[in-house]
Amino acid sequence: MSRLDIKTPIQAQAVVDQLYQNVERRIAASPPGLCPIDMALNFLNLCHAQTCGKCVPCRIGLGQLSEMLQEVLDGEANMRILHRIQVTAQTIVDTADCAIGINAAQLVLMGLKSFQDDYEEHILHHRCLGSLKNPVPCVALCPAGVDIPGYIALVREGRYDDAVRLIRKDNPLPASCAYICEHPCEARCRRNMVDDPINIRALKRFAVDHTENVPQPECAKSTGKKIAVIGGGPGGLSAAYYLTLMGHKVTIYESRKQLGGMMRYGIPDYRLPREKLDEEIDSILTLGIQTRTGVEIGKDITFDELKRSYDCLYLSIGAHTDKKTGIPGEDSQGVVSAVELLRHIGDGEKPDFSGQNIVVIGGGNVAMDVTRSAIRLGARKVSCVYRRRQEDMTAQQDEVEGAIAEGAEVLTLEAPIRIEADQEGHVAALWTQPQIIGEVDAQGRPRPNTAEVPEKRIPADLVIVAIGQGIETHGFEQTGIKIQRRGTMLADSSTRVPDMEGVFAGGDCVTGPATVIRAIAAGKVAAANIDEYLGFHHEIKADVQVPAPKFYDLKPRGRVDTKERDAFERKSDFDCIECGLSLEETQQESSRCLRCDHFGYGIFKGGRVEKW
């Protein structure tokens, strides 16, 4: 018997470790709509299996909680059980000795509150409120509901034009999205259960990069109705596109020089090449949409004039104003907003930052966009200052890593406190207060607190503020549109503006800054509801036959990731960073699709929405 042994994992433990990984993957691939109590029960059972067994509340209590949840689900409980569950879980929280019991019981307590309706439905009516509305995870997660398995199957067969046509049924901007969509579709891809999600966006990009001028469908017979779309970003373009297809006459009013909204004035060229964006917008305009650029509402034309001249209005003005930090010195020369900088770049007016030290304040995608643009504009050094940790940044992590690879400094846990100016009033430095990460807030993000460390001076020739955008409500205050506390416009989930006849609104101006695909989805919803409002029931469909699924095997196979150009090379130009997949990669990646539109529930219900 040796006194000490080197820890070597035994075979069983290795398998269990793999099981844990599978559990993680499995949970990642949970389709929306499952019964929360059922999921809570099964999670509770997992927790119970982790108990060491020493303490009563955890060893026995978690089991009793599980029994009670089971009773609820089996329709054998009465309402009194809710109190018993509450008391038991609270006792476990209060008396268990370690996190294994405490945390498990806390989750049950949270569930009692947040899915009380589900509990009551099970107890009183022996029924469940959960249901699989859309069983295809990628389609369910895509805000616009694009037929993803459909176009992946088309890409697999080399039918790229048809893939574009099928995407356009739900999203008129396939090329733009192929480059910049945040691809929420991939999050719960069922392939997660096997290996990794399909690289959906890369497959879409292969399709759009291998087609040229796919003709747009015919528009329906003219209805004689006139609609004004205010704001020519992705949402406005989408609404205009579908409304025109439906036979309505649409005019887009855009305050900037060009159409595209944040796709042009927010997203830099190196992510979305300008020629791709221009081609796509031109293609949409071939339908016969009128455009009036450089027109500001409230200045060049009033809202009421528009209301009088059109049968319906769609407001999709986005969120293009900057937010201020409110710290002293912000009005110094050389302090600019990210929105302003990106707007200039969007119109092709690129400043020269040669030799400058630039500090960017913020941790979102826009902060990364300006950081990386500043590098490309010749800055000597770009520092991105953020008051929380890198993993707390709202920017996509690959954006952050991309910026770092290109030489950006990411200074985390530094809260900006004032901007120091020189005698001419020009910015000289940003002063920050180092932070220590603290307790988690209600949204689940840890809060930064002042660290017991002295302030820090970061020399700067230019400070770019990228802490979020607001909505330009000027010109709309007197119209009767309700402006919410956060500066957003009030509209319901059908995009209707309450108490206003024929006025609809959606996208960033209603939700606050979000994503291109969410704006597109809002435009689609608006088109459908405006059409109904005007007394029509036009249907949008694609005359594309989706290939029948082939048998698949479930052998785990690596996901083909998208490659990027060398950081060293790409950081000095605005050319596209991301490389497209090769044909070989495309064929392999598209063959990984599990075709949830057919296999599983898809063949029964909700597998394919042919028209809307």
Added chain:
Amino acid sequence: MVNATIDGRPISVEEGTTILQAANDIGIGIPHLCFLKEINEIAACRICVVEVEGTDRLIPSCNNAVLEGMVIHTNSPRVRQARRTNLRLILSQHDSNCTTCIRNGNCALQKLSGYLNIHYQPYKVNPERSHVDLDVPVVREASKCIKCMRCVQICDKIQTMKIWDVSGTGSRTTVDVSFNRQLRDTDCTYCGQCVTHCPTGALTARDDTNRVFHALADPEITTIVQVAPAVRVAWAEAFNLSPDYATTGRMVAALRQVGFDYIFDTNFAADLTIMEEGSEFLERFTHRNRYRWPMFTSCCPGWVRFLKSQFPAYTENLSTAKSPQQMFGAIAKSYFAEKKGIDPSKLFVVSIMPCTSKKAECELPTMKDAAGDPDVDVVLTTREFTRLLRSDHVVPFDLKEESFDSPLGSGSGAAVIFGATGGVMDAALRSAYYLVAGKNPNPDAFKAVRGDKAWKEANFTIPGAGEVKVAVVSGLGNTRKLMEAVDKGQVDYDFVEVMACPGGCAGGGGQPIHNEQEMAAERGELLWKLDANSKIRFSHENPDITVLYREYLGKPLWKKSHTLLHTDHSAWQVPSQKSHSEA
């Protein structure tokens, strides 16, 4: 063409042919359970799996096409093991008390378990708990449901009522009324198509046979039974009698043996319906401006419920004539009771119908006699009729043919075709022609409305009245299409016959169940034959009808007819109307 082999036999089939179909075509019957051709091809039960060489996993044969070069095995050890295991899993959630199940002896699951030699069950058996509601004609017992989803599909795709849906998630996924409702709160038409397509006893029509036995046993009560047209061509299917032998006369003899005091024919009431509805049509047709068009038949209660909930604005387009079943009840408890000097409250009227919705129709508040009792006391489906005979150990084969009783037991050829799609229209046109032209048309002049096409259109000229544009439709999905076309003004009809069940009453929800087999066309043919062979082929020539008008009613649409034989379809509400008026 695609070449492959199944169990070593080379096949060559058209591209797109499923493995199940291809195998069946060469006499290899692959066991299957949830599959319903073109309606439910979702491969949920995984019984029909086969092994294809070169694939890792077994594949369902019902919805996978034969591909070039496939080598298919339908009985490999893996396949045998898998389908038996899957069947045992299904049985582990099924209440297998076959002895007390309505579908005992006619259950796809029972049959398959027998065929696959399932004689012991290694799994713990834990059927879903049932909450049974006997206040509605369609009854669901969750403990017998195998979640094949056929009911959901039939209701969605064929009848378009979307009453059933998947409910719950995960391991507790089941079938239930859509949107977490109770069946009684929905616009269910009670057509019963979900029942006749259920492979097990999960969906049944409420069994009311005991109420009939109670009445038969009560010496104070006079029992009357009426038999609907479509029943006579289906009643003996369960006894395996050939259609030639399963005659109406033998059916009457069987009912006599069960002990009914009077055995009458709904055909009599169908002739009466033609007199009233035909006259009503002519009245409307000759006073076009007073009425909304088209006029709709009203004999199918599933259709009436459908119209009232789905297209309520058209309720007044329905003929006010009651259905034959209800006309019969009303005449039985008035004219017949008076004639025989029987207190109507001591009369018990039983209907034998191919229909489940008739059970709801006889309970309507508008279908009562002068004393407030229902005109028809109990409706039995054709299947319950079979059970009635079986429980009294009647052997139809041994019976000599007998005749219906008089005076409500006679019917013309025009009446018997009420059971087939197009029959009501055909019969109505025959008598309408006579009523206007004063002479009979050729009884086969209106052939264009016959046949099992789902939606038929025809124009006929009736001398003295002009051209009549008619349409005939069956199945509620087809009906919805027709109604939408009517509503959009895309079609223009004067008179439309609608039957809720595909193929009409012959394919009714109360008819004998043959798994995966649609019987409407076959039974309909027999009805048209009965018509062709009838001595009397016009409703207005039924002598008992003539007597009834002479002795009692006067003329069609007169006051007495109005009171007894017509109804106000707006005097009761379907659930969706109720919830609207409450809100």
